[in-house]
Amino acid sequence: MNGRVDYLVTEEEINLTRGPSGLGFNIVGGTDQQYVSNDSGIYVSSIKENGxxxxxGRLQEGDxxxxxxxxxxxxxxxxxxVALFRNAGYAVSLKVQHRLQVQNGPTSHRGEGEPSSIPIAVVxxxxxxxxxxxxxxxxxxxQQL
Structure with missing residues (x-):
């Protein structure tokens, strides 16, 4: 394995309706308290159960x-x-970036009957x-004959 971690980044528009407990998630980050090194973005730190x-179901921790x-x-x-979220109103539209880790090498021994992780194009x-x-x-x- 080369030690490099690859990510698939996607964006999605998520519309939520504020419930009795708000939007049902907590955030971290900002220019004054970076959550991710060299990134002052706002990230979802936790999702409240039944919020x-x-x-x-589309918003995930780490988005x-x-x-x-x-x-x-x-x-x-x-x-x-935080003030923007609190004053966003009843119907809230979020533009969210999901970051999914892409497996770039074997992480464990493949068991009997499990599919190979080699992409079909490689073959x-x-x-x-x-x-x-x-x-x-x-x-x-x-032609020579």
């Missing part, structure tokens, strides 16, 4: 919240981000290339 976010009702969360202090590309070379060689051979 609006938990009932929706980065990019905007609230169209208000960009870049370069905000933590307290200013098919060389086979396709060899087929093209063999067809070309055959055609050249036939």
């Amino acid at each position: 609006a976010a938990a009932q929706d 980065k919240i990019l905007s609230v009702n169209g208000h960009d969360l870049k370069n905000l202090q933590h307290r200013d981000a 098919l590309l060389p086979v396709f290339a060899l087929t093209v070379v063999a067809a070309w060689a055959f055609m050249r051979y036939r």
Whole structure:
């Protein structure tokens, strides 16, 4: 393994309706208390059980919240981000960045009957290339006859 960790980053718009306990999640981060090194973004630190976010199911711990009702969360202090959430109203639209870790090597021994983690393209590309070379060689051979 090369020690590098790869991530798949996706963005999603999530609309939540504020419930009795608010939006149902806590946040960390901001310019004054970075949660991720060299990133002053706002992140979901926890999801409250039975809250609006938990009932929706799409927001996850560790997600980065990019905007609230169209208000960009870049370069905000933590307290200013909290104020945006508190004053967002009943229907709240969140632009969220999900970051999923992509496996780039084996993490354990594969058991009997488990599928291989080798991508199909890694196998098919060389086979396709060899087929093209063999067809070309055959055609050249036939022309010489």
